[in-house]
Amino acid sequence: MKWMKFRWLYFTISALVLLPGIYSLIRWGLRLSIDFVGGTILEYQFTPHKEKKQIEEVIEKLGVEIYSLQETSEGSFIFRLPPIEKEKGEEIKKQLGKELEAEVKELRFEVIGPILGKELIKKTVIAILLAAGFILFYVAWRFKDKKFGICAILAMFHDSLVVLGLFSLLGHFLKVEIDTLFVTAILTTLSFSVHDTVVVYDRIRESQKVFPSVPFEELANKAVSETMVRSLNNSLTIIFMLLALVLLGGETIRWFVTALLVGTISGTYSSPFVAVPLLVVWNNLETRYQRKK
Amino acid sequence: MKHLHRLFWLIVFLTILGGVINLPEKFRIKFFIPASKIGWKDFLIDKEFTRPISKINIKIGKFHFYRDLNPKQGIDLAGGTHLVFQADTKGIKEEDRSTAMEAVRNNIERRINLFGISETVVHTSKQGEDYRLVVEIPGVENVAQAIDLIGQTAQLDFRELPKEATVASSFGDFKPTGLTGKDLVHSRVEFDRNTGKPVVGLEFSSEGAEKFSEITKRNIGKQVAIFLDEWPLTAPVVQEEITTGKAVITGNFTIEEAKKLSIQLNAGALPVPIKVIEQRKIGASLGAESIRKSIRAGLIGLVMVILFMIGYYGYLGFLAVCGLVIYGLLTFALYKLIPVTLTLPGVAGFLLSVGMAVDANILIFERMKEEMRAGKPKHVAMELGFGRAWDSIRDANICTLITCFVLFNPFEWSFLNTSGMVRGFALTLGLGVILSLFTGIVVTRTILRIFSLKEKT
Numbered sequence: 001m002k003w004m005k006f007r008w009l010y011f012t013i014s015a016l017v018l019l020p021g022i023y024s025l026i027r028w029g030l031r032l033s034i035d036f037v038g039g040t041i042l043e044y045q046f047t048p049h050k051e052k053k054q055i056e057e058v059i060e061k062l063g064v065e066i067y068s069l070q071e072t073s074e075g076s077f078i079f080r081l082p083p084i085e086k087e088k089g090e091e092i093k094k095q096l097g098k099e100l101e102a103e104v105k106e107l108r109f110e111v112i113g114p115i116l117g118k119e120l121i122k123k124t125v126i127a128i129l130l131a132a133g134f135i136l137f138y139v140a141w142r143f144k145d146k147k148f149g150i151c152a153i154l155a156m157f158h159d160s161l162v163v164l165g166l167f168s169l170l171g172h173f174l175k176v177e178i179d180t181l182f183v184t185a186i187l188t189t190l191s192f193s194v195h196d197t198v199v200v201y202d203r204i205r206e207s208q209k210v211f212p213s214v215p216f217e218e219l220a221n222k223a224v225s226e227t228m229v230r231s232l233n234n235s236l237t238i239i240f241m242l243l244a245l246v247l248l249g250g251e252t253i254r255w256f257v258t259a260l261l262v263g264t265i266s267g268t269y270s271s272p273f274v275a276v277p278l279l280v281v282w283n284n285l286e287t288r289y290q291r292k293k
Numbered sequence: 294m295k296h297l298h299r300l301f302w303l304i305v306f307l308t309i310l311g312g313v314i315n316l317p318e319k320f321r322i323k324f325f326i327p328a329s330k331i332g333w334k335d336f337l338i339d340k341e342f343t344r345p346i347s348k349i350n351i352k353i354g355k356f357h358f359y360r361d362l363n364p365k366q367g368i369d370l371a372g373g374t375h376l377v378f379q380a381d382t383k384g385i386k387e388e389d390r391s392t393a394m395e396a397v398r399n400n401i402e403r404r405i406n407l408f409g410i411s412e413t414v415v416h417t418s419k420q421g422e423d424y425r426l427v428v429e430i431p432g433v434e435n436v437a438q439a440i441d442l443i444g445q446t447a448q449l450d451f452r453e454l455p456k457e458a459t460v461a462s463s464f465g466d467f468k469p470t471g472l473t474g475k476d477l478v479h480s481r482v483e484f485d486r487n488t489g490k491p492v493v494g495l496e497f498s499s500e501g502a503e504k505f506s507e508i509t510k511r512n513i514g515k516q517v518a519i520f521l522d523e524w525p526l527t528a529p530v531v532q533e534e535i536t537t538g539k540a541v542i543t544g545n546f547t548i549e550e551a552k553k554l555s556i557q558l559n560a561g562a563l564p565v566p567i568k569v570i571e572q573r574k575i576g577a578s579l580g581a582e583s584i585r586k587s588i589r590a591g592l593i594g595l596v597m598v599i600l601f602m603i604g605y606y607g608y609l610g611f612l613a614v615c616g617l618v619i620y621g622l623l624t625f626a627l628y629k630l631i632p633v634t635l636t637l638p639g640v641a642g643f644l645l646s647v648g649m650a651v652d653a654n655i656l657i658f659e660r661m662k663e664e665m666r667a668g669k670p671k672h673v674a675m676e677l678g679f680g681r682a683w684d685s686i687r688d689a690n691i692c693t694l695i696t697c698f699v700l701f702n703p704f705e706w707s708f709l710n711t712s713g714m715v716r717g718f719a720l721t722l723g724l725g726v727i728l729s730l731f732t733g734i735v736v737t738r739t740i741l742r743i744f745s746l747k748e749k750t
Binding site (some may be wrong): 044081117124126127130134138142178183184185187188190191192194195198199203205226231234236237238240241242243248250253256266 | 587589590591593597605646648649681687691693697709711722
């Protein structure tokens with residue numbers, strides 16, 4: 001298969017996926033959960049069960065400022081509020097119980113300082129950049145060529161950008177918030193992406209040794225063909241797992257698993273269709289430049 | 294051949310050991326076939342078993358290894374409390390801040406342990422110019438109680454014996470004198486001019502100096518004890534009345550001990566006020582529903598993976614699944630032994646490592662198939678497949694390990710994460726990758742070799 005002949009098609013597909021996400025990221029950013037911006041989460045269970053509308057009315061009557069009110073599948077309600085004191089929380093609970101004539105059970109009371117989120121993000125970004133740097137050097141050293149390292153890292157950022165972009169869109173249209181678990185999903189995507197890319201690159205390296213005179217593009221085609229079945233099979237096993245979790249798993253981890261799923265699909269796609277074509281383009285430019293000299 | 298069989302039995306042994314460690318402490322096996330089904334009498338097994346290895350307790354000299362082998366679950370899976378305290382360090386000189394925080398940490402840890410909560414993680418963290426204290430308590434439902442317990446500032450006080458007593462029979466005999474940490478200005482490690490031994494020097498405020506002078510006057514030749522949070526630190530014998538407001542605690546301290554005591558005294562003397570800035574209470578009941586669903590979903594996913602592997606690779610796939618089962622048993626046994634507190638990001642790390650373990654197997658099998666297509670006999674193809682796949686497996690997994698290393702931050706570099714979920718993720722992923730290299734290369738290979746041997750004979 002002459003996979004690399006269609007490299008501009010792959011770049012176009014990537015661009016089509018990436019651009020809306022990047023646009024959304026610039027325009028709307030990410031919808032940060034209170035993990036990042038700080039605030040209070042309250043979760044109450046009312047006995048007997050109350051309708052969401054009833055609670056909203058009471059909240060309005062009491063003049064409590066809330067960001068959002070969500071009903072969970074278990075029948076409890078999640079309130080998101082600006083940061084409040086413990087005493088204030090108790091008061092809200094008491095008033096709600098009185099107004100709704102119901103027994104209120106507090107399932108959650110979380111106060112989250114905003115600085116922690118920023119700190120975590122900052123440190124994680126530093127960690128990612130550091131890890132990317134180390135991986136770049138390692139791959140460049142193992143493959144005896146810096147372009148392998150750089151292209152692997154580019155594919156890795158491509159995948160995280162896909163996930164980030166998608167969640168920016170999801171945040172804007174479906175009000176999906178990103179939380180600390182999302183950070184884990186991004187990290188998983190990064191690790192998976194590099195792992196997958198290295199396997200494909202390994203085939204190019206091997207063929208280079210055996211057929212030193214064959215043009216690079218052909219070696220790339222050969223490597224992609226040889227690893228296609230393995231890539232699909234491997235990703236399918238992970239996708240089976242994640243799909244089961246998205247469809248049947250608990251509410252609390254649904255978006256987390258969705259992020260993982262998208263990351264895995266993108267990570268699988270990017271190895272033969274981003275990392276390798278980038279390598280081929282780079283190699284062609286290099287040869288052209290050398291010829292001119 | 295001998296080597297191969299030895300390896301095989303080692304794997305069998307490890308698997309059984311892992312399996313036993315993974316058993317819950319007590320479990321019940323219930324098995325019932327009604328008489329109507331087998332046409333005889335009712336067949337019933339209903340017995341409670343106890344895990345054969347209830348705990349591990351190894352003592353060799355100074356080395357002490359103890360594990361209760363109960364699974365440790367983080368607050369997100371089992372519920373609990375995550376508290377972050379902000380320390381008000383305004384009143385403390387910049388160079389003393391980290392020592393003061395270290396002292397606060399030690400006190401709080403001791404306090405929680407005294408309270409009987411185990412599996413608590415207490416650590417200081419510095420965010421920019423802010424000093425913080427992170428306290429994680431799994432399974433505590435009552436947050437207010439935990440906050441009260443932790444929020445008290447360290448209390449240092451000096452105690453004396455009642456008039457009639459001359460020798461203390463227990464620390465309970467000491468009575469408070471009214472001289473407390475509030476009267477202490479500073480404590481530092483000093484060295485005795487005559488002996489050169491480290492001592493701990495105390496400096497009182499003027500008011501404290503007065504109190505101290507009186508106490509020492511009426512207790513000459515008797516012990517005066519110094520308590521920190523109801524915990525006796527030391528009980529030196531008073532030699533003479535001290536009016537200067539300065540005192541030294543002598544004792545056979547090493548420099549380390551003196552330093553530690555000085556830190557603790559400073560914490561009492563300069564109680565760093567702390568206040569809660571983050572408080573998370575996660576009721577186990579809330580997470581439980583979602584977790585139950587997810588575990589079920591995970592099992593369904595796992596069955597699908599197994600079916601796929603066996604469906605696509607047949608006999609090889611079946612062996613790989615055996616390898617994966619061994620991998621799972623060993624990994625969870627390791628989690629219990631280290632022990633690793635499992636959190637959701639940790640589980641994600643584990644799942645990813647399972648994916649990578651499957652990948653190693655798939656890579657090897659695809660190589661074997663290639664070699665077989667090239668006309669090599671099966672057992673040769675097998676050995677070649679392992680050899681060829683190794684390069685890519687090694688490089689891919691080392692990249693993952695690099696990421697784990699940076700995220701886990703073993704050297705506690707302050708510009709990287711020093712706490713929390715990112716580390717949990719990195720730890721389980723890293724352990725998983727290392728183990729998967731072992732099972733992918735050693736276990737599956739040995740099983741394959743043993744089986745292909747049988748085929749040949």
